[in-house]
Amino acid sequence: xxxxxxxxxxxxxxxxxxxxxxxxxxxxxxxxxxxxxxxxxxxxxxxxxxxxxxxxxxxxxxxxxxxxxxxxxxxxxxxxxxxxxxxxxxxxxxxxxxxxxxxxxxxxxxxxxxxxxxxxxxxxxxxxxxxxxxxxxxxxxxxxxxxxxxxxxxxxxxxxxxxxxxxxxxxxxx
Amino acid sequence: xxxxxxxxxxxxxxxxxxxxxxxxxxxxxxxxxxxxxxxxxxxxxxxxxxxxxxxxxxxxxxxxxxxxxxxxxxxxxxxxxxxxxxxxxxxxxxxxxxxxxxxxxxxxxxxxxxxxxxxxxxxxxxxxxxxxxxxxxxxxxxxxxxxxxxxxxxxxxxxxxxxxxxxxxxxxxxxxxxxxxxxxxxxxxxxxxxxxxxxxxxxxxxxxxxxxxxxxxxxxxxxxxxxxxxxxxxxxxxxxxxxxxxxxxxxxxxxxxxxxxxx
Numbered sequence: 001x002x003x004x005x006x007x008x009x010x011x012x013x014x015x016x017x018x019x020x021x022x023x024x025x026x027x028x029x030x031x032x033x034x035x036x037x038x039x040x041x042x043x044x045x046x047x048x049x050x051x052x053x054x055x056x057x058x059x060x061x062x063x064x065x066x067x068x069x070x071x072x073x074x075x076x077x078x079x080x081x082x083x084x085x086x087x088x089x090x091x092x093x094x095x096x097x098x099x100x101x102x103x104x105x106x107x108x109x110x111x112x113x114x115x116x117x118x119x120x121x122x123x124x125x126x127x128x129x130x131x132x133x134x135x136x137x138x139x140x141x142x143x144x145x146x147x148x149x150x151x152x153x154x155x156x157x158x159x160x161x162x163x164x165x166x167x168x169x170x171x172x173x174x
Numbered sequence: 175x176x177x178x179x180x181x182x183x184x185x186x187x188x189x190x191x192x193x194x195x196x197x198x199x200x201x202x203x204x205x206x207x208x209x210x211x212x213x214x215x216x217x218x219x220x221x222x223x224x225x226x227x228x229x230x231x232x233x234x235x236x237x238x239x240x241x242x243x244x245x246x247x248x249x250x251x252x253x254x255x256x257x258x259x260x261x262x263x264x265x266x267x268x269x270x271x272x273x274x275x276x277x278x279x280x281x282x283x284x285x286x287x288x289x290x291x292x293x294x295x296x297x298x299x300x301x302x303x304x305x306x307x308x309x310x311x312x313x314x315x316x317x318x319x320x321x322x323x324x325x326x327x328x329x330x331x332x333x334x335x336x337x338x339x340x341x342x343x344x345x346x347x348x349x350x351x352x353x354x355x356x357x358x359x360x361x362x363x364x365x366x367x368x369x370x371x372x373x374x375x376x377x378x379x380x381x382x383x384x385x386x387x388x389x390x391x392x393x394x395x396x397x398x399x400x401x402x403x404x405x406x407x408x409x410x411x412x413x414x415x416x417x418x419x420x421x422x423x424x425x426x427x428x429x430x431x432x433x434x435x436x437x
Contacts, residue, residue, distance in 0.1 A: 005435055013385055016324060017331050027224030033281040034273075037289035037321070039328040042344065043336070048353050072355055074413055079406075083199040085355070085413035087206055090283055092353040097280070122220060122280070129212045152350035 048092065049099045049162055050150035053131045056142040056167050065146060065156075068131050091130060098123035099147060102163055115166065128165075132173040142169045178311035181430040182301055183260045185318070185423055189294045190256025192419035193268050196291070197250035199416075200275065200283070201243075207278065208239040215239060221280060237278045245274050262302040269295040286325070287416035293321045294423045312434070319431035322424035323385050326401070330381025339378065342370030354412040380404060387432055394432030398425045 029036075055063040069092075072085045101121045109117060118124055131145045144167055148159040175183070200207075207213045215238040222230045222237075235241045249271035256264040272292055275283060282288040301314035333339040342364075349356045349364035356364075364370045380400055387397035405418040 009385065009388065009435075012320075013324075013327055016328055027221065031221060031224060031277055031281050032273075034276045034289045034292045037286065037293070037325070039286070039289075039325040040332045041286060041329045042339075042348065043332040047347055048351055050352055067352065069352070072413070074355065078413060079409050079415055079418070080195055081198060081202075082413055082415045083202040086199055086284055086416060087203050088355070089353070089413065090279065091212075093282075093285065122217070125217055126212060129214075129217070133212055150351050150353070152347055 047149045047151040049095050049147045050159070051091075051095050051127065051130070051145065051147060053135070053143050053145045055135060056144060058141060062144070068134055068145070070134075094123055094126055094130070095147065098127050099162060128168060128173045132168075132170045135170060141171065142167050144168065176308060176311075177430065177433075178301075178308050178315060181315055181426045182298065182311060184426045185294060185315075186256050186260035186262075186265065186298055187258075188419070188423035188426065189268065189291065189298065190253045190258075190260070190264065192287075192291055192294075192416075192423050193253035193272070194250060194257055195419055196275075196284075196287075196416060197246055197253055201246050201250065204239075204243065207242065213279070215242070215278075218278070218280065221277075233274075233277065236274055242274075242278060245271055249275070262305065265295065265299045265302050269299050284416045287414075287420040290321070290325065290417075290420040290424060294318055294420070294427075297427070315427045315430050316434075318424050318427035319388075322421065322428050323388065323431075325421070326381045326384035330378050330384070333374070333378045334382060339374055340371075342367055342372070342374040345374045345377075346370045349411065356411050360411050377404070387428055388435050389432070390436035391429060391433045394429050394436075398428060401425065 024036075051068040052065045053068050054065045057063070069088055072088050074082065074085055078085060098121065101123055102118075105117050105121075127145065131143060135143055145165045147162040147164075149162060151159060154160075205211050207215075209216070215234070218237070219234060222233055225233065236245055248267060252264040252267040252271070255261055256268060269292075272288070272295055276288050276292070297314040297318040300317070301311045304310050333344075336344065338344045346364050346367075348354060349361045349370075364373065380397075384397055384401075387394040401421065402418075405414070405421055408414040409418050
């Protein structure tokens with residue numbers, strides 16, 4: 001490599017490390033984000049959010065919290081063909097988006113029970129459907145969803161709760 | 175055949191393979207994106223409000239279930255032709271359908287692998303604009319190579335900056351995370367701090383040192399070989415199979431760049 005090219009490449013690499021990062025936000029940017037890769041894989045080092053739900057019986061009694069996303073068993077073929085596993089990863093990204101967008105909501109409004117902003121969040125509407133689809137076989141008409149931090153150091157009961165939805169009916173979610 | 179033409183040919187076939195596998199997976203997921211599915215278009219169409227109004231009716235036709243199935247089938251056909259013949263006519267089809275797939279999944283179905291597939295397709299399409307121009311071909315291949323190098327380098331640097339990455343704690347956490355469904359053996363191994371720390375440092379050093387690959391073809395071969403092992407492990411541990419094939423499509427450009435820029 002010529003010295004000039006090497007220096008140029010070195011400068012470019014240094015720039016990616018040391019120059020301040022500019023975050024451009026907006027719905028259109030979000031839709032076309034594949035054009036602007038950040039390559040910052042696994043930069044957020046905290047535990048990932050985990051989606052759970054519980055069934056609410058006709059008498060209002062709540063069942064235990066359950067994992068919403070089923071385990072996926074990967075065979076040797078998954079090297080080439082892993083649709084269920086990749087859908088699960090996409091659902092994980094959806095849950096991440098929900099957590100990020102929940103952080104932008106007015107907490108006071110939510111506390112007052114004003115759920116319009118919540119219902120306006122696309123990831124929330126999709127996650128609701130995700131849960132509702134998982135429980136269609138049950139005879140339960142209602143459910144609640146919850147996001148917890150998937151911290152392996154905590155027992156299931158000690159996990160930090162990031163969000164808990166109001167009681168939702170399967171019918172209105174579908 | 176010039177070196178550039180040869181590398182473009184191999185890259186076209188590899189990106190054809192990546193797109194074919196991605197297409198087969200998405201077609202298998204029709205219950206999820208079809209009408210009535212979790213990701214049905216009747217909800218996702220609200221996203222299109224962010225785009226210019228004249229585009230919306232066309233996109234709605236292409237992204238609702240019947241249209242999207244046609245998009246995926248056309249994409250699969252183009253990918254198979256690219257894999258078999260590296261025909262340049264397949265490249266714009268793959269590029270446009272890649273963008274449509276990303277739009278359908280709110281920007282990306284599988285994050286980085288969508289982005290790298292797009293990088294490779296952008297480079298190949300740029301080179302195909304003037305097939306006789308070796309300058310354009312060289313520029314396109316260098317663009318793909320640079321993005322591939324950056325993808326490892328930036329991922330490595332951001333990890334090196336994190337104290338929990340340096341201690342190995344993050345790898346332990348990822349291996350135990352419900353999301354990735356790592357094999358129990360790997361979860362148990364990475365629960366040991368010494369193993370997790372060694373593995374984390376191996377990953378960080380490999381990622382951060384990747385630009386060294388550009389110093390010569392032999393070094394590039396070593397790094398690409400290591401990258402193959404790295405992606406195979408990621409596939410086994412975390413199910414990230416799409417990354418393997420998307421990045422593999424960029425490796426010929428890295429080898430080309432090393433031969434061009436090296437001594």
